[in-house]
Amino acid sequence: MDMLSVKNLCISFGGLHAVDSFNITIKKGELYGLIGPNGAGKTTVFNLLTGVYKPDMGQIILDGQNITGKSTIEINKAGMARTFQNIRLFDNLSVLDNVKVGLHNDNRYSTASGILRLPSYFRTEKSMNEEAYKILEVFGLEDEAKHHATNLPYGKQRKLEIARALATNPKMLLLDEPAAGMNPSETDELMETITRLRKLYDITILLIEHDMKLVAGICEKIFVLNFGMELANGVPQDVLNDPEVIKAYLGE
Amino acid sequence: MKTKILNVNKSMGSNLITIGMIVVAYTVCQTLIATGSMTNLLKNLLVAMCYYSIMAISLNLTVGILGQLSLGHAGFVCIGAFVGAFFSKVTISTIENTFIRFSLAILIGALSAGLFGVIIGVVVLRLKGDYLAIVTLAFGEIVKNVINVLYIGIDSKGVHFSMSDTASLNLEEGGTVIVKGAQGISGTPRNSTFTIGVILLILTYLIIVNFINSRSGRAVMAIRDNKIAAESVGINITKYKILAFSLSAALAGVAGVLYSHNIATVQSTKFGYNMSIMILVYVVLGGMGNLRGSIIAAVLLTFLPEYLRFMRDYRMLIYSIVLIAMMLFNWAPACINWRKNHSLKSYINAVVRMFKKNKKEA
Numbered sequence A: 001m002d003m004l005s006v007k008n009l010c011i012s013f014g015g016l017h018a019v020d021s022f023n024i025t026i027k028k029g030e031l032y033g034l035i036g037p038n039g040a041g042k043t044t045v046f047n048l049l050t051g052v053y054k055p056d057m058g059q060i061i062l063d064g065q066n067i068t069g070k071s072t073i074e075i076n077k078a079g080m081a082r083t084f085q086n087i088r089l090f091d092n093l094s095v096l097d098n099v100k101v102g103l104h105n106d107n108r109y110s111t112a113s114g115i116l117r118l119p120s121y122f123r124t125e126k127s128m129n130e131e132a133y134k135i136l137e138v139f140g141l142e143d144e145a146k147h148h149a150t151n152l153p154y155g156k157q158r159k160l161e162i163a164r165a166l167a168t169n170p171k172m173l174l175l176d177e178p179a180a181g182m183n184p185s186e187t188d189e190l191m192e193t194i195t196r197l198r199k200l201y202d203i204t205i206l207l208i209e210h211d212m213k214l215v216a217g218i219c220e221k222i223f224v225l226n227f228g229m230e231l232a233n234g235v236p237q238d239v240l241n242d243p244e245v246i247k248a249y250l251g252e
Numbered sequence B: 001m002k003t004k005i006l007n008v009n010k011s012m013g014s015n016l017i018t019i020g021m022i023v024v025a026y027t028v029c030q031t032l033i034a035t036g037s038m039t040n041l042l043k044n045l046l047v048a049m050c051y052y053s054i055m056a057i058s059l060n061l062t063v064g065i066l067g068q069l070s071l072g073h074a075g076f077v078c079i080g081a082f083v084g085a086f087f088s089k090v091t092i093s094t095i096e097n098t099f100i101r102f103s104l105a106i107l108i109g110a111l112s113a114g115l116f117g118v119i120i121g122v123v124v125l126r127l128k129g130d131y132l133a134i135v136t137l138a139f140g141e142i143v144k145n146v147i148n149v150l151y152i153g154i155d156s157k158g159v160h161f162s163m164s165d166t167a168s169l170n171l172e173e174g175g176t177v178i179v180k181g182a183q184g185i186s187g188t189p190r191n192s193t194f195t196i197g198v199i200l201l202i203l204t205y206l207i208i209v210n211f212i213n214s215r216s217g218r219a220v221m222a223i224r225d226n227k228i229a230a231e232s233v234g235i236n237i238t239k240y241k242i243l244a245f246s247l248s249a250a251l252a253g254v255a256g257v258l259y260s261h262n263i264a265t266v267q268s269t270k271f272g273y274n275m276s277i278m279i280l281v282y283v284v285l286g287g288m289g290n291l292r293g294s295i296i297a298a299v300l301l302t303f304l305p306e307y308l309r310f311m312r313d314y315r316m317l318i319y320s321i322v323l324i325a326m327m328l329f330n331w332a333p334a335c336i337n338w339r340k341n342h343s344l345k346s347y348i349n350a351v352v353r354m355f356k357k358n359k360k361e362a
């Protein structure tokens, strides 16, 4: 079964074809890597998939549902969640509340019951807290639950972003350079966490990464983007040994 | 882990401290009044302190929690003041129970101000840029000027409106003019007492903190901190912006009703740009998002200018110096540290710790 199927996705800014005929099919439960040199259009692909940009052309099907042209909010509700290359946390909220914002749509009580502190408030908040702590524990963030998100060290901020995305209970997770700025031991730990995530949650992941080692180590398939176009696509051994890929990455 | 989850509301302690402070201040004032040691000057300011505090904390919801600048908060106060006063004057003979009439006046004043909040929110908050400041500024002035030329009268045929003068209302014999243009509304029942003011302040405070610490409030603050991220986790940006803004407007309306039932005549010219800025000063001084700070700033700055009257020419100078001093106390890093080390909470914690230690040793 396909989780994500993208056909002929295009967008240009002015004259620049940032993403040009992008095609990808990702199976349920797969961990797919999206790599490419700086400015290749990787983040733009994420912005297209999540409705931040509307595509000029093409079609995006998520788990059988056509989400082309839908809003970011609708796409999240349809089951797609993401993290950002430049971390975007709710800085002045606690770590716990950052995750609870992610739980917002699946845990409801009215504004009035919140203000009047009706039983539904206490019931829902309690279960939200339990669920949020469960997610935080996966990332080893439970001890920092009450800290402000800004006060977390860099590596943990990246993890918190993933935790918040997971809280929306997505079918598909898009991670934009989750290991950026991490030292090797933090990167190893992150790889281990991602592997664990896939066991715990039944989730499909598309991951942008510069770090070849990380990509080759955990991804089942790799897509290489160059100047907005497909350069290679397949299993890691083939892709990483592809002379075109080597040329694009190492120069001539 | 269990203990962490039990602590649903992290700021419960802080809220109790604020309410405790209000109650203590109230008790002290009542004692002073009972023993006859409070000056008339201060007595006349007590209700004003309550409504300025309500204006400040309600504006803080827009500025500090929603993170949008509003320069027309007085416009919402004005609507609450006039609608509330109008209602009370019209129903004074039909609803004899003061408590019920005044409660209804507050409710209707709040709803009307809130309704205008929704309208402005729907028009402005859907836009991407920060247009709220400029639109609210215009809104405040429009409300003030429209009410300033508004004449409303009532006779057996119903309600009559006019924008020119009393005569053009064409009232029958025995009809009464209620809103008299620049003269506003006079003879509103003086239902606002210090006790009611304090109760309304506490209620408004609870409404705002409960809102902040609920699912909706979290969404609002998430939008304030990072709109793109909030959208990415499925938060409806427009809905929560309008919700917070209209709640803030409705609570400003409550302050307005309290205002118009405290004085003999309510005139719309009082609710101009100056008042909006003054409320904003309370919020900035007290700290964005800090409700207790807003209340303290509003109380001190209501009390101060009156008390400095004896200094005549130097009054506004001293007032400005105090403003600057408060600003420094609030924002200078050294002062922030000092406050952290000497806060009421830290003292309470220290006492609690000492108590626990003694218990253990015993």
Ligand SMILES: Nc1ncnc2c1ncn2[C@@H]1O[C@H](COP(=O)(O)OP(=O)(O)OP(=O)(O)O)[C@@H](O)[C@H]1O
Pocket (backbone or CB within 6 Å): A013, A016, A018, A036, A037, A038, A039, A040, A041, A042, A043, A044, A045, A085
């Ligand atoms: N909103 C935009 N307006 C104009 N140009 C844009 C916009 N967004 C992206 N681009 C351009 O599209 C190209 C691809 O950018 P993108 O951020 O997708 O690259 P990337 O592969 O994520 O690079 P990096 O590895 O540096 O993150 C770049 O040339 C960029 O300048």
Ligand SMILES: [Mg+2]
Pocket (backbone or CB within 6 Å): A042, A043, A044, A085
């Ligand atoms: Mg990028």
